[in-house]
Amino acid sequence: MAIRFTSILLWLFVINLGVAFGAGLYEARVVVAGWAGTSPQTWPNTGLIFWVYVTTVPLTLLTIANGVAAWRDATPRRHAWRAAVAIAVLERLVTFGYFIPRMVSMMSESSAGPEVNAALAQWMWLNHGRHVLSLTAWGAALRALSLSHARPG
Numbered sequence: 001m002a003i004r005f006t007s008i009l010l011w012l013f014v015i016n017l018g019v020a021f022g023a024g025l026y027e028a029r030v031v032v033a034g035w036a037g038t039s040p041q042t043w044p045n046t047g048l049i050f051w052v053y054v055t056t057v058p059l060t061l062l063t064i065a066n067g068v069a070a071w072r073d074a075t076p077r078r079h080a081w082r083a084a085v086a087i088a089v090l091e092r093l094v095t096f097g098y099f100i101p102r103m104v105s106m107m108s109e110s111s112a113g114p115e116v117n118a119a120l121a122q123w124m125w126l127n128h129g130r131h132v133l134s135l136t137a138w139g140a141a142l143r144a145l146s147l148s149h150a151r152p153g
Contacts, residue, residue, distance in 0.1 A: 066141075
């Protein structure tokens, strides 16, 4: 039973990281890219509409659960799994420490001025780093999943 539960956790982690990466790229290229020069009052609150249900809660909880499972794991996948968790933790920290608060701050502005446009441009540029973290965590989690049937050793 424990083996099945940890495998399910890892599968859910892989799936959620993949969705978060793909949705993050879509949002960056399609949604947020169209916000420059527009009033923040017109920006859809994608955090409450989408992200809270995909990453804010689920990915954070899956990262914690996978951290516990990866720490206890003694199979060859443990190194890749722990790396995936560590990178996901870093991504979650920068998300909660910078990206969410900064977006909330920008969205509270009443009009699009030079300060908001500069802040949005910086947010978008730094977001590329977050995409790299998400992709790297996803790749490591996929590697761990591919090693799931390897024998301990």
